[in-house]
Amino acid sequence: EATTYSTSPTGLDAPILTPVSSTSIKVDWSTPISVNGVLTNYTIYEGNNAVYTGGTTQLSYTVPGLQIYTQYTFQVEACTDRGCAVSQPSKAWTLPAVPENQPTPSLISLTNSQRAFDGVLISWDPPAKPNGNITSYEVYRRDFLIGRTAFAVIDPILVYNGSNRVFTDNSTQLLPYHQYQYMVIAYNSAGRVASPWIDITTGEAPPDGVLPPVVNSTTPTTITVTVTPPLTLNGVITMYEILVNDSLGSSSPSLGQTVGLYQPLTPYTSYELKTRACTNGGCSNSAGIIATTSSAKPTGLAAIKIVVVTNSRVDLAWSPPSNPNGQITRYEVYMRTSCPPTLQPFYQTCLVGDPSIIYSGSNMMVTSNNLKSYTAYDFQLQVFNVNGNVDFPTWVTAETNESAPVYSIYPKLYKNGTLAAISWGSSFSLNSRLKEYILYADGNIVFQGITSEYSVKRESNNQVISFIIRAITSSGQAETPAILFDPNAVDNIGTSTVTPAPTTDKAGVPVYQEIWFIVVMCILALIVLFIILVLCCWHCGSRRPYMRERRPLHRRRQDRLDQDLYVVDSRDGSVIDENGLNPAKHKNRNNSYQHPDVGVINPVFLHDGELGRVSPSKISWPSIKYLDDDDEDEDYPKWDRHLDSGLFDDLDDDSVSGQTYSYTKEQTVFTDTHL
Template sequence: MESQQNCIWTLWLGEMLVHIVAQLPMILSHQRPPGRVDVQEVGSRWVSVSWGAPYSGHAPISHYVIQFREEETTLGGGMSSWNNVTVGGNIHKARLGTLRPATSYKLRLLAVNEVGAGPPSESTLALTLQEASLSELLQWRDPGIPSGVPGNSAPSTAPQQVRTVRGHRLEVTLTSLHQFTCYEVTVRAFNQVGSGPASPTQSVTTLEGVPDMAPQDLRCSALSPQSVRVRRVPPPIEHHNGVIEGYNVLYKHISFQGGMGSDVEIKETTNLETNLHGLAKFANYSVRVLAFTTAGEGVRSNPVHCTTEEDVPGPPEQIKALAMTSDSIMVAWTRPLEPNGNIIKYNVYYHSLLRKDEHKETVFGDRELTYEVRRLKEFQQYEFWVTASTIIGEGQSSIKVPQAPVSRVPARIASFSRRVVGGAGQEHYVSMPWRGSS
């Protein structure tokens, strides 16, 4: 049932009757299953997919999770685990990389809103293309041996590796070769008497593949509040499988609270040292690197994590001043939306509107978000504002709010409003502290 209701509580505070009105928002629900994933393009090691926007359940979709796994069962008879790729809620396409050639994959999609992940879509099958870089076709001319000759032989890379072709075939495909490797090949014919002279040596190089090992010794260090430096060394030369054209640095903001964070961003570079700029302040980032050739992207490295440096914080998000007695005011505030570091103290400022004499009080730590200013003059108007500080320094000021001490104080809610989200049937408890004389 989807509805919106007002609930009213009535209570006595001393001699005053207080009415508290709370509006219960529309119940949120999980989404319906998204439509099937559409396969747009297929390579030997990647697949491009797209999808439409599903029903969101009265809450905007925060992100999508594309899941894929090989269709074949594992050696133990079970299915392989799902691999996840996450994109933002306003994105409806993705490219899945680091797949295996000539392999069938199952793909499905989940949409996530504030309530959680909805049911998955129906599975879609995608078959990656084959790679032709591990074989070479050899052709030669018949040397004019009389009919009835048993066959020809074509040795490959080394004398001990020989392929024998029976009959009158004039070509053979050599398989299981190494990628991007030069081979020397000769062909000789033979009959019942023995083998003839070898043909001139022919050099042939297999096609490029993708690097089958990730870059090594990946390191990440902070440069400033909004930049980090990423260093690595190339994969071992025997794992290049081609000419390395460059590197993709994949980085993602990871929330300190364990949330999903941002989408993966990619920076392409040819250098072994890369600076990432425009990052969030005092934010944790996960960084991975891969090398690529003209054949495609190679194996991704294991992630490393680094945190940008601290900076001065932004302003406290909200502030209010409540009259407590004839000579005191309660100042309450909320934490900055952008703390940009560990908050070590709050600074409470106030002055009289008559004299503009500024005063400052300090609240150490980040747990206490109220302060009672005393020794004020009754009925005199004051302005109050708050700043936060990190080890870097003092941040921006909140807005200024006016208030005057009075002896007769009405009941007031001291806390700030906040949104509580939950699914249908879940229980939630909300405390509502207030201030007032008894």
């Protein structure tokens, strides 16, 4: 026979585990299905740790020294001389034991939204060594009463039984600001464990049995009271408050308080007073009592109201003071002139007027009459009771409406050297905003502006000047009568034949709408139209002739020409010496020249060049006297003129045909024209 070589076992099953106690587990195993040789030993592993190694005959082992109620994993290893085989793992728990080390619970005193005590929150942890599955917990509470010399413990009360680890004890048996003790017991299948007792003082709550305050004394603005402590404190009293009509009037930890020191009360007023006692857990109010302050001077008086305003009247009304502080006895209304005054374009000095009483009585309205137009007034209302009157009432300003200006008194006249000065600052009641003053001196405008004084230069020391001043405002106009400046009068005071009177209806009519102004303008328009028509007719009926259309001048006498003459040729304007002419051809029997192309010229019309062509001895100067009969005895200088004026063209052949004329010295020189 032949035997094969041995090898590692196969078919080794997982061990069977049986908890024996809370610290040991029994491990059982079986032989491998295929040993494949000779087994040498067995080994038991807990995790990776070998806890047992033995021979092949023992198939069971109890593992000691394990943890209470702990899960363990075991494997069995079977070995031959050729190798080892390891089974699949098996798991098992050790048996539970009595729990150990239950910690004390955590206690929190709860409060509600008003900070009052609202139960105890209890929370706890499981035992440090549960030694099994904790199946339930129990929570117990007991009173812990502390006296001056000893303390007492009342039997505990079960307040919770369950598996949760949080509980809120809000039993109605719990009292605020009271000391209690709590403990927790944990249970498992092996037994139970209890925590130590722990103390807690419940939260504070509002006190109970709060009494109303006791009134000691009153003034117009304060009330002094005494507070009684509550019957049940429910905590430490931190503050006592006195409520006035449900509003805080005063607060203090002390029992004696005065209401109205920081916020004065209203005199002669009834108030409801309550006590409020407060702890850290909240506050409680007492019932109310009624207390009345003493009377005092009135306060809270509203300003007087302006109801209606005209140019001479103001209607006023008012209301009673909000705080009469006693019985009202009378009202008084004061009036004064105001500053700043109504607007004017010139500088105005202003002093606030002295107040005057315009009403005293119990009515609630009054009318102030006979006021000045366009004037600012201040009005003040005063109210009185048995204790006095209002302090510092308000002034209200009202401006009367505008009206037409009124002339009232004569202007002031005085001399200032050679000037006649007039001042009219007090002569008008303007009654509205001034536009301008117009000053007339002897009917002429000498000044327009906003000042009220002007000086006019006198032409002589005894000159009498008539002044008229017109004031123009936004509501109309007014003017003075004729004011005469007489330098010989006493104190230079002007006189007038017109009695000063205020303007009435016409004060508001513009000048261009008055009848006299319209009539004057119509007359002036007719005169201007007539002058225009006359000028047109005169211009159209006559026409001055053109200078070339004028007829030649008629000679006044026939004089024989001097022998020494010069002749001008009309065709080219050249001067012809008499010696070069044919006397028989050009002269008639009267010794005058009648050829159309020849004429006699005065030597003064010769150009300088032409004068050089002839001899000066041939010029006949005596013939110049015929130029102007009015100046026969005067010597004439040479005329600085040219022969040709530019207004005459050379004659053509047609212009020289016809009758011929003789030319004399007078006919060739026209003294009344430029030809």
